[in-house]
Amino acid sequence: xxxxxxxxxxxxxxxxxxxxxxxxxxxxxxxxxxxxxxxxxxxxxxxxxxxxxxxxxxxxxxxxxxxxxxxxxxxxxxxxxxxxxxxxxxxxxxxxxxxxxxxxxxxxxxx
Amino acid sequence: xxxxxxxxxxxxxxxxxxxxxxxxxxxxxxxxxxxxxxxxxxxxxxxxxxxxxxxxxxxxxxxxxxxxxxxxxxxxxxxxxxxxxxxxxxxxxxxxxxxxxxxxxxxxxxxxxxxx
Numbered sequence: 001x002x003x004x005x006x007x008x009x010x011x012x013x014x015x016x017x018x019x020x021x022x023x024x025x026x027x028x029x030x031x032x033x034x035x036x037x038x039x040x041x042x043x044x045x046x047x048x049x050x051x052x053x054x055x056x057x058x059x060x061x062x063x064x065x066x067x068x069x070x071x072x073x074x075x076x077x078x079x080x081x082x083x084x085x086x087x088x089x090x091x092x093x094x095x096x097x098x099x100x101x102x103x104x105x106x107x108x109x110x111x
Numbered sequence: 112x113x114x115x116x117x118x119x120x121x122x123x124x125x126x127x128x129x130x131x132x133x134x135x136x137x138x139x140x141x142x143x144x145x146x147x148x149x150x151x152x153x154x155x156x157x158x159x160x161x162x163x164x165x166x167x168x169x170x171x172x173x174x175x176x177x178x179x180x181x182x183x184x185x186x187x188x189x190x191x192x193x194x195x196x197x198x199x200x201x202x203x204x205x206x207x208x209x210x211x212x213x214x215x216x217x218x219x220x221x222x223x224x225x226x227x
Contacts, residue, residue, distance in 0.1 A: 043203075045215060
């Protein structure tokens with residue numbers, strides 16, 4: 001089974017609204033990364049948050065990490081139609097060499 | 112600067128054949144990882160190489176193999192192809208040592224493999 005699980009599986013919002021996606025994981029991690037993927041193409045790296053960090057910002061993106069709950073959230077503010085994509089969380093496991101992806105959240109932003 | 116590059120972009124093979132996929136990391140990156148992404152799912156980890164040595168392996172059969180060359184480029188080989196091997200194969204490179212908490216991975220555009 002996959003380490004990370006995103007919630008919701010799909011999300012449809014209007015342009016200008018905020019979008020929140022959640023990720024839960026099972027084991028101890030070094031870091032957690034969020035990626036965007038458009039139409040089955042390569043993944044675009046959005047942000048990395050380390051296990052000793054609680055919050056990071058990058059432009060319209062805000063990521064939080066709660067290691068006690070083994071969960072992370074990605075907030076996209078003032079969404080745009082161009083934000084329509086699949087979003088994945090990926091966990092770098094402590095003491096290991098694997099990066100484990102969840103199944104993704106499919107975001108659709110209506111203009 | 113060039114990002115991660117992969118070749119070929121698309122590939123069609125028949126069952127039982129063998130395939131080789133290629134990846135060139137970002138200049139200066141010494142770690143390369145391979146992932147398989149089946150339609151509608153998240154990427155599944157196959158291998159990680161760092162400094163030309165295999166450092167991690169996912170739950171894939173021995174039909175899957177890889178190597179990393181002195182210039183840090185990498186090849187993924189899949190033997191005895193099955194229909195279920197049809198997927199997008201992604202390569203990612205990173206600068207830091209794989210166990211580092213700073214280990215950001217940057218992905219190439221992928222190779223779409225179709226097995227008929």
